[in-house]
Structure formats: structure tokens, C-alpha cells
Amino acid sequence: MAFALCLPQISLSGTDALCALVEQLRLQPARNPLIVTEKALMQLGLHDTLISQLQMQGFDPVIFDGVIANPTDHVVAHALACYQQHYCDCIIGFGGGSAMDTAKVVRALIANPDKQVHDLEGIGHVQKIGPLLVCISTTSGTAAEVTSNAVITDTRRHVKMVIIDSAIIPDIAVNDPTLLLGLPADVTAATGMDALTHAIEAYVSTAAHPLTDHSALAAIKIITKALPKAVQNGQDLAAREQMTNGQFLAGMAFNSAGLGLVHSLAHQPGATHNLPHGVCNAILLPILCEFNREVRTQRFADIAQAMGVDTQKMDEQQASKAAIAAIRHLSEQVGIPSGLGALAIKETDIERWIAPALGDPCGGSAPRSATAEQIRALYLQAL
Ligand SMILES: [Fe+2]
Structure with a gap:
């Protein structure tokens, strides 16, 4: 019998986790991350430290802040278009489960351009692994930064599509509790x-x-x-x-x-x-x-x-x-x-x-x- 434990390659936790992330990213070839997030978090200024530190290290981050609660296939399509328009080369999901799930599915679609979101529904349909994916959690619950799951609403059928595939486990998971202090x-x-x-x-x-x-x-x-x-x-x-x-x-x-x-x-x-x-x-x-x-x-x-x-x-x-x-x-x-x-x-x-x-x-x-x-x-x- 074999027991499998599927995890991100690197997990960063603690009050300095964001700084540790920037150090890790310096080792990667990617320099143009798409930050997939929510407007409300932008307004709270939660990204400020990350963005300034990335810029100081020579990164050129692009922000997509169109994620909504219970993200839909349309949201994923908009985020993917943003990635392509700005020639991004890696993805950072920043937020709760909605932002991280959107980021995970964008990664899957970049690597599998012949597929649409609903083609990925179920277990093991992603096939190819996409670009570097970082997930930074700003809530304490979904664990989307750790897992191979993403849930996206199909706007045509009004159902939640559950996508499960090890190809969408983030490469780097970040849990910095200082990001949670303002959570209602x-x-x-x-x-x-x-x-x-x-x-x-x-x-x-x-x-x-x-x-x-x-x-x-x-x-x-x-x-x-x-x-x-x-x-x-x-x-x-x-x-x-x-x-x-x-x-x-x-x-x-x-x-x-x-x-x-x-x-x-x-x-x-x-x-x-x-x-x-x-x-x-x-x-x-x-x-x-x-x-x-x-x-x-x-x-x-x-x-x-x-x-x-x-x-x-x-x-x-x-x-x-x-x-x-x-x-x-x-x-x-x-x-x-x-x-x-x-x-x-x-x-x-x-x-x-x-x-x-x-x-x-x-x-x-x-x-x-x-x-x-x-x-x-x-x-x-x-x-
Ligand atoms: Fe859950």
C-alpha cells in the first residue's frame, strides 16, 4: 500500500512570509507576474507591500482585480485575457479561495489552450502544467493555496464546476497572518x-x-x-x-x-x-x-x-x-x-x-x- 501526500513545492508561513516569497521569486526566471485578486482587497491596500517589494526587485507586476465571490467562467476568461495582453510569465493568486481558484484555472488554460473551463471539470482533465503559480491566502479557510482543487461557476448551467488535478497545485503557498488582521x-x-x-x-x-x-x-x-x-x-x-x-x-x-x-x-x-x-x-x-x-x-x-x-x-x-x-x-x-x-x-x-x-x-x-x-x-x- 502507498500513501500519497500532495503538496506545494514550497510553503511559506508566518509574519514574514511575504518577504520570504519575494526572496524565493528572485530565484525564478519569471519577471512579469499577473496578480489575480479582488477590488475590495486592492482598496484595503493589502497588496501594497508585495507590489513595492516586487518592483524593488525588478519585477513588473500586472494586476487583474476582477475576481468576485463564487468566480465564474467569465471571470476566468477575463483574467486569462489580461495575462495574454500583458505578456505575463507567472501568476500570483492573492486573496481568498475565489482569487486563488481563478488563478489556478488561468494557469491550467494557459497550458491547455485547446480547452475551456468546463472541459477541465472533474478529476484529472488538466493534462499539462502551466506557468509558475503562487497562491497567497488572505483568509483562513479554503486552503486553496495548498490544494489541487478549484471551483468555478458555470454561468450557462448555474452549477459549480469542481476541477481536481495535481497540475493546479500552486508551486508556492503563502500564509502571512498579518494579511488577516482586517478580515471581518x-x-x-x-x-x-x-x-x-x-x-x-x-x-x-x-x-x-x-x-x-x-x-x-x-x-x-x-x-x-x-x-x-x-x-x-x-x-x-x-x-x-x-x-x-x-x-x-x-x-x-x-x-x-x-x-x-x-x-x-x-x-x-x-x-x-x-x-x-x-x-x-x-x-x-x-x-x-x-x-x-x-x-x-x-x-x-x-x-x-x-x-x-x-x-x-x-x-x-x-x-x-x-x-x-x-x-x-x-x-x-x-x-x-x-x-x-x-x-x-x-x-x-x-x-x-x-x-x-x-x-x-x-x-x-x-x-x-x-x-x-x-x-x-x-x-x-x-x-
Ligand atoms: Fe471548502
Whole structure:
């Protein structure tokens, strides 16, 4: 048996990570990076240090700031056109999952000019690796800087296309907690719960192995402690740094162990109603944990322990249920809405999510598969 662990070549973390990145880039032949990012981040001046340091070192960065939340195939096309018009030679995704996913898919299209975004949907359709890709995370959750996944909305079909390929793992991942200090509490909460979902889905996945287990449990432990602190006080640099580490470890785990039905189900309201990915995950997480509990009882007992529950006097069943209670408590503590109903979702919205949820590739490593009827019932519970 062989265990695979797929990671970026270089991962830079800590308060000097941005400076360390510029040092690393000096060793590369590329000199004309396209920075793929969001307007809101530009307005906050988050890129200023990076851009000035790049310019000081003789780089000529070009900025594409047209990324939106839940990025679409159109956004990817615009970013690709910008890369080509300015004769760029490498890509820096700077932002949350949306910016980094856009950057990853631009890289794939540069190397595979005969393909469109929808041709890349699914597992292993990228084929050729593109130019140097750096991903700098400004949230603590998606772990897009670590992973081989990208999610892009197909504007024609109104579905989220999940692209999974080792050819889109960034070459360099950057987590600098100083970039997170201004992140609003609701975004901190949503992205942090996304990271917790990654760790839990990886831990109970059918593809979990000893290396992913250690990083998943460590991530659960760190996120449970640090997330409430980071939500309560965004300027808490120690909590921010712990969250960058926690979400990174969760990314390491799920990039090799895969995810599960929480993500498959969460992608659908995200696509049709443009809802935050982390919020959809957080709402669905305890429901799917309950669904999976009977086939992963011991693992959920481990999760309870990692979340700080004293399970010594509990049997396995009690401890596994305690994990779900701990997840609900953490969600409430950080202000996640109680259900999709609170986000204006109605029962009539559910039907069109069932087929794409069944076809979503994240479910491939789920510990328990679900029928269309079960998926409908799970969505109803989440209302
Ligand atoms: Fe996620």
C-alpha cells in the first residue's frame, strides 16, 4: 500500500512570509507576474507591500482585480485575457479561495489552450502544467493555496464546476497572518468553519491514511481553540497565526484524503444563490456528521476529543454524538446562521440541487453514499 501526500513545492508561513516569497521569486526566471485578486482587497491596500517589494526587485507586476465571490467562467476568461495582453510569465493568486481558484484555472488554460473551463471539470482533465503559480491566502479557510482543487461557476448551467488535478497545485503557498488582521468577523467565522469541515471530512473519508489523519486531527484541535478568538478579536495576531496553521493542516489532509458530502451538498446553494461557501458548509456539517456517524463512530469519538470534549466517561456512541454537539456549539459561538432558511432559502429551492449534488466529485470519498431521497431529506434538515 502507498500513501500519497500532495503538496506545494514550497510553503511559506508566518509574519514574514511575504518577504520570504519575494526572496524565493528572485530565484525564478519569471519577471512579469499577473496578480489575480479582488477590488475590495486592492482598496484595503493589502497588496501594497508585495507590489513595492516586487518592483524593488525588478519585477513588473500586472494586476487583474476582477475576481468576485463564487468566480465564474467569465471571470476566468477575463483574467486569462489580461495575462495574454500583458505578456505575463507567472501568476500570483492573492486573496481568498475565489482569487486563488481563478488563478489556478488561468494557469491550467494557459497550458491547455485547446480547452475551456468546463472541459477541465472533474478529476484529472488538466493534462499539462502551466506557468509558475503562487497562491497567497488572505483568509483562513479554503486552503486553496495548498490544494489541487478549484471551483468555478458555470454561468450557462448555474452549477459549480469542481476541477481536481495535481497540475493546479500552486508551486508556492503563502500564509502571512498579518494579511488577516482586517478580515471581518463574519468572513473569519465562515472561512474558519470551512477549514473545520475540510479537516472533519478528511478524517472520516474513505481515502484517509495515517499522514492525513495526523494533520486532520491537529487541524481540528487548533481551529476549535483559535477560531472563536479570531472571530472575537480580529487583531489577535496569535489567533490569526494559529488559524493559518490550522487551515493549512486541514488543506494538507483533504488534498490527499478528499472531502465528502458536506461539500457536495454545500456547493449547490452556493452556486444558485451565491451564498458563502463556509456558511453553507457550517450549516450542513453537523447534519452530515449525524448521517455518517454510524459508519465512523470511533472516528467521531476522536473528533470530540480533538475538539476538547472530555470523553473519558463516555462510551464510543456517546463520544461520537458529543462531537456533533461540539460542532453545533462552535458554529453558534462564531455566529453561523442556524439554517439555510435564515438565508432566504425555501423548500422549493431544494429539488434542483439534488442531481448536481449527486454528481459532485467531492462525494467520491464520502464514508457513506446517499440516494437522491436521502439528499433531499438532508437538505430539508438544513432549512
Ligand atoms: Fe471548502
